[in-house]
Amino acid sequence: MIRIDSVTKRYPDGTVAVDRLSLEIPDRSITVLVGPSGCGKTTTLRMINRMVEPSEGTILLDGKDILQQPVNTLRRSMGYVIQNAGLFQHRTIVDNIATVPRMLGWGKDKARARARELMERVGLDAALARRYPYQLSGGQQQRVGVARALAADPPVLLMDEPFSAVDPVVRKGLQDELLRIQEELGKTIVFVTHDIDEAVKIGTMVAVMRTGGKLAQFAPPAELLSDPADAFVEDFLGADRGIRRLSFFPSAGLDLLTTPIVAIDSTAEQIAARDTDDVPYLLVTDLDGRPLGWCEPRDLTAGAVEAEQLLPYGRPFVAGTDSLRAALDCAVLSPTGWAVAVDAEGRAAGVVSQQTIGEAIRGAHAEGRKTDKTDKTARVAR
Amino acid sequence: MNGFFDIPSDLQHSWLGLVGLHLREALLPVLAGLLISLPLAQLCVRFRWLYPPVLWITTVLYAIPSLAFFVLLIDYTGQTELTVMIPLTVYSLVVLVPSIVDGVRSVPQETLAAATAMGFGPVRRYVQVQLPIAVPAIIAGLRVATVSSISLVSVGTLIGNQGALGNLLNDANIYNRPELAVNAVLTMAALAIICDALLVVLRLLLTPWMPRRAHTKPKADRPDPAALALEDAAR
Structure with a gap:
């Protein structure tokens, strides 16, 4: 588990990017950090792999302070996916994916075999292995970025607006693919986005952050949609949150008529x-x-x-x-x-x-209220 | 015995010997310039404030005529090849430093962030990521520096026949053999074209990862090598 404990990031000019943020990021699930630009979500993500050092507070990875670990060892144990993929344009696809295993001392053949295995896993045609990044579409490059992050099988995956630069159709494909991969691999994923729809779609837990680096609400997406903590969260969720919340109710209970x-x-x-x-x-x-x-x-x-x-x-x-x-x-x-x-x-x-x-919707609401209550009691008991 | 390739004996070289000498006097300074520019450019990338003064100094040095350089150096290095090569090395910096800095800076932010996030230390990141991606810009700089250096070597004739093929220009004058001047000019031009072509081939070999269409795209921010060489020839 990653535990962020009242972490503050203050820059020398006095700007506060993240303000006393505390979060418990559960294992083997997708935690989304979402918020408007300037809310400190990327800074938070980058503090987890020490690309940004916190000014105050601690970040614990499985109970150990990340500042106590050698920085490059820490980073190699966390996959990182970035907007526009950030591929090495001078290396072939297979060598891009094999980067971290090679750094960890794997042999060339073993690293490439692993890379080819991952290409299949993220839905890339094996024929692309010897190509260079410029020969791939934006969506394919992003898949390579995901494969590269997964190459050394790190327990943690950090994703910084990975799908923002591709068109909506490709983005939906990539999101579905990520959910499928996550089902198979069960990584601890921290995912940054400014797109609340994306957050609601892929997040197990969603942390909504507001400008100034403060946490506005940390909740599962369905709860976020039904019970926004304040006007800011409600506004950020947008107008049709009622309709969107229906995504979390299954249609299985509907009585279907077959006569007509x-x-x-x-x-x-x-x-x-x-x-x-x-x-x-x-x-x-x-x-x-x-x-x-x-x-x-x-x-x-x-x-x-x-x-x-x-x-x-x-x-x-x-x-x-x-x-x-x-x-x-x-x-x-x-x-x-x-x-x-x-x-x-x-x-x-x-x-x-x-x-x-x-x-059925009214029924689901009644059901939702019941579970909400038990949830809250459970949380108080804990 | 007054043929096109009959070189007067005072030069103590055959035509091919002069070609070899010319290449050595022109290319060694470019190589030395590259070796100086790489760390210098890296410092300029690392410490942004350093770049403007470095650029300013290299430009001022470039503005010193080679003859003035020779006068200064001749007390220390005498009438030798070295006296010719030192100014050429200094001149090459004005092209090489900016092209390496631009090249290294052209590496996209995402690529750098991704490299850092994957656990690349600064040295590994420079050698394995920034430098390879800067190769096209570095070679573009090398092309200009090489062509200009080949034309500039001939000035060395002024300090006791250290100008390789350039010495033929002087001999054409004293022996009244204009064909020697024609020979010198044509040979230097051919050398410049061949060296330039070899650098283009080298670039193609080193950058299979570049989109093909970019090969024909002119670099608007860099002067045409040929134009610069002509300008230098006037020195």
């Missing part, structure tokens, strides 16, 4: 059987069961449906895996007000109304 689903080749009797009062529309699927669109029962004649006549169904959510946010989004997007759930293969699994989703 008809295949496109259905007979008149089959259609009539599916037409109930519960749902004013029928969902037409193709022969494999994939949704095509909504249709009013009276417009539907057997075997004569044209795809163009169907109402769009928005974007389906995956039943069970997606959150209530995805389900609600789907219901809002659909002109009929009904969300379409699909299974992992994209076949229609059922439909659900905005109203049902609303009930």
Whole structure:
């Protein structure tokens, strides 16, 4: 565990970058430091590997003061990923990744074999091994940066706005990849970002910092969204935190209706059987069961449906895996007000109304309040 | 026996001998200049306040005509090659120091931070990261210094035939053989072009990591080597 104990960083000109910050960074999870520019989040990160020395306070790594350890040994035990990757442009991809193992005295072949293994782990094509950084896209370079940080299998990974310089689509890919890698490797990750959405998405714990280097709130993302500590945190979270909080509620509990689903080749009797009062529309699927669109029962004649006549169904959510946010989004997007759930293969699994989703949300809130309370009691007891 | 390559006996060298001598007198100073510039430039990068005065001093030294240098040096080093090579070494600094400083400074901040974070000490970081990335800028400086040095060696003829190929200019005058002057000029030009080309090849070999298109990109902030050499020839 990394324990930051009332650490202050004051520069010679009197600027206070970090002000009596105390944080306990739990092992094997992602702790995100987030805040506006000038809040001291990067300074905090850099104090952990002593690229910045604290003016006051101590930082303990597994109970030992980091100032008591040789600085380069300490740094080699912590992977570091930086914005724009900071790759060595004069070295090939495989040699970039092998840097720290080579410094630790590994043989060339062993270090390169390890580098190739990591390329696979972070989703890089093995054919890129002998290329130079300029030949890679920004997203690929950032993957190399992650692989390089992981090369010597350090227990701690420090990430300084690693994904801020890539476009949103690539960024989402990199975030998903990081979560997947973290699931496999279970590193202690400290992640700095100014993007609250990123923080909420990847953080196990999120530390919101305010200008002047003060900690505003330290909480799991769901708690941050439901109970912001003060107006600053609330403002920083943005307007739609209620909607975003739904990301933490599973859609698994939703009651899906399967009656109003008809295949496109259905007979008149089959259609009539599916037409109930519960749902004013029928969902037409193709022969494999994939949704095509909504249709009013009276417009539907057997075997004569044209795809163009169907109402769009928005974007389906995956039943069970997606959150209530995805389900609600789907219901809002659909002109009929009904969300379409699909299974992992994209076949229609059922439909659900905005109203049902609303009930599920209210249920989740009640549940959330209950666990919040037990959480708080537990914390007091500790 | 008054051919193009028949060198008057007072020079005590064949044409090829003069070429060898010329290369030695021109290239050794560049090499010495590089050896002085590397630590000097590193000091300038490390201590920012040092760079302006160093730049100022090298520029002032560059402004001293070679003849004045010879007059000063001749008391100590006599009418020798060394008297020619010392000013050339000093002149090379005006190009080499800024190009190395620029090159080392051009290493992106993220790269330096990443190196530090991976546990590179200052020396290792300089040798393994900053210097290799500065190679293109250093070689660009070496090209200018080399070409200018090759043209400047000829001034050595003024202190008792220490100008290698430049001595032919003087002999062309006293023996009334203009073809010797033509020979000197053409040979020096050829040497300059060949040395420059070799440095370009060296750069290509050392920097497989550079984007290809950058090879044709002109360096706007550096004078064209040929133009500088012409200017020097006027000294």
